């Protein structure tokens with residue numbers, strides 16, 4: 001009796017090849033962050049540094065920094081391909097970077113609990129530094145809760161489609177729907193694990209609104225200005 005898993009979720013995986021200077025600049029930036037943020041008393045006992053604490057420090061806009069311009073361009077290319085594959089070449093939609101932040105898992109162990117990014121439509125992660133042949137600190141995707149919540153009590157783990165775990169490898173890019181629940185499995189290594197996450201918003205072009213689509217931010221009028 002076969003079980004057919006419906007509604008598969010697309011995840012784009014591409015192993016990028018930054019030149020040595022670009023890779024070194026990104027890694028140096030995150031190493032500096034690693035050294036300085038952990039010196040704050042508030043953060044010294046955490047087993048990770050993620051978007052929630054880094055936003056407080058004004059560090060959720062990494063895409064505006066010179067070190068990440070190459071990565072921005074790679075993301076534009078592959079996120080564009082992702083949309084073309086999913087909804088066709090004439091989708092006429094625009095992607096915007098809302099924010100980009102680092103995730104640092106220290107060498108003595110770190111993990112991220114399961115979560116989604118409800119503020120975005122597409123999210124991405126790029127691994128800046130990961131020890132070779134280290135099987136820990138993987139990205140695990142989990143089936144959406146609503147598949148089963150009304151009639152069954154299958155736990156997430158049992159519902160996960162096989163292949164839902166992606167190895168964190170240096171310079172690997174993953175792009176996935178932001179409402180797809182995911183977590184980082186416990187990391188252990190000799191050095192910190194560095195990655196950069198992006199949240200993207202999908203809108204129509206300026207002045208070309210469509211029903212059921214988010215209009216371009218240039219079409220918005222802040223109520224504070226009326």
Ligand SMILES: [Fe+2]
Pocket residue numbers: 115116117182197
């Ligand atoms: Fe996440």
